[in-house]
Amino acid sequence: MSSSSAQAPGGLRSVAKRKATADKKAQSSSATPLSTRSAGAGGSSSTMMKLFTDEAQGLRVDPLVVLFLAVGFIFSVIILHVFAKITGKFT
């Protein structure tokens, strides 16, 4: 940056140089990012692995609902166990 300003503007060399930098810029901007983090949307960093970074369209649920549903799932399994034990005792 500072080096180009030192040179007088114009001239064949600087045109070629400018074109080269413009090309480079176009190339780097058209290159698709390799990960959600380099796209600027969070996600896996170098030491952390993250799977979910964006909110997709879908069945949106509150995180609390997820926690309660998970507990509910556990309880349904416990109830199955208890039920099996009780019926097993009487038969």
Add this chain to the structure above:
Amino acid sequence: MAAEGLEKFTEVPVEFFKDGTAFVKKCQKPDLKEYFKIIRAVGVGFIMMGVVGYAVKLVHIPIRYLIV
């Protein structure tokens, strides 16, 4: 041709070891005071997590016994 391929094959790890050892030598190593500080911080966190986790595990023992 084959020898050249072999040479290339051995060259990469050798290069890598050279770079790696140079890097490790250049590295800033933690001094003893810093090291103990970090061990304490990580250790406390780790043990806290472990105790909570193990408490949940312990709760499972009577549950297991009762329901299965």
Add this chain to the structure above:
Amino acid sequence: MFPFCSMTIGTSRQFGFFILVRLLDLVKFFLPILPEVEFPYERISFDERVVFTVASGIIFLFGQLPIYGLVANAQFKIIDPLYNFRTIFAMEKGTLLELGLLPAITAGFIWQLAVGLKFLNVNLNLAKDRELFQTGQKLTSFFLSVVYTAGLIYSGYFDNVINGYDVLSDSLPLGWYAFIFVQIVGWSFFTTLLIEVFDKGYAFGSGILCFLTLQTATNVIKDLVGLEIFPLINSNKSETYGALSNLLKSFTSFDLTVLKQNIINAFTRSQLPNLTQFYISILSILVVIFLQNFRIEIPIRSTKVRAANNVYPIRLLYTGALPVLFTYTVIINIQIFGYFLVSILTKYNVSPSLVALIGKYNVPSFANNYQLTTGVLFYISNSSSIIASLLSPIKSVVYVAFSIVLSTWFSQKWCYISGSGPKDTSKLFKDQGISIAGKRDISITKELSRVIPVAAVSGAFSLIALALAGEILGGLGKGVSIIVGVSSAFGILEEFLLEYQQTGGNSQFSSAFGGL
């Protein structure tokens, strides 16, 4: 020539785009039925994040409930082909966590590597593509859990522990199979959603690594002071699980010869955790912490503020424990699919000598495990003790070489993929108005690319070497899980402290943590 050239590029991109559209359309089809955790509307406070972390961690651990439909104490009776990798992925035998974090981790690595290595043409600059990308990961995680569970059930993994089922006389217990399937897949589904709660910023760190850390910490404590009394296989004795608690219990006897025997036993017993393993674990924890603080400090200066000099540390463990995790994800997937393949081929009466090329299992008398004796699978499995690794040197060498190559390859790719390569870091410098002292702006990338890839690769190499040292000594995945757990704990701790400092200490928990 130019227009022609650009045209071919255009068509090739279009071709790639065509594949992309088809693949992502497949994902799109599932969009309306897949639950999606909402983004927080406002910033989650420090206290809320602590509560969410603890709550989801405890719920995750509650998944250690025994599966309905299995006999009591099924975890002692299942003959286990994956015993040497379980701890790394929080897979608990005979419980709802039968698959642990395996589907989610595998799905994540598959998608992120596929995009990072450009096998899939996804433009992550577009929000739409990013959404489909993450839904793809979730969908793959569910799909994999279905595949793993179906494979385990099909290969007869549960057959000898299903309630009231006799392998020899009864017909297939399809009802029980369905019950087991629904439970394992269901819990795997909830595990993935819990990970999503973490990843969306309701809790600290990434879901996968936080759960792994929690699991590792629990296991370390359990191995040391575990109070459960376990029956020893093929003997009428039972011993306390924890190495230390077992030793302490043995002090109740005052007979000196018995005491001496007990102390030796505490260091050498093979079925339950012993103190030698515990010391190996502690040693690996200390080494990981030591390595974690190896860094090269690059002197930086601000381009905006004069005389604001500082250092930017580049860690030796630049990619953390992810290369190790990746290596073992690959190995366990090979093992699990190999196990399925062997059992399928055996069911179709393929000649045993051919099946033995893939792998041959053997059940030793002292443990309920399937131990590999030969075949491809044998050469990429770890050994149960140092004697076993010395007895089969070729296998040990193959296993070590395979792991090292995988993890160094991964770390080299990952430092570019994860958006923290030299280019991305120099972009970050530029955005924040930082430059390396004594260097011009243009040469920042060059300077960084001399340091970062070397750091990533040597860091991955030293970690995998540490992990393999534990494995050769017979750590059975414990050393690996500790390495992954401790280095993930660093990331979580960092995020925790950062957040804690930002709240300025005005949180309900600050008094509780004040003493530390």
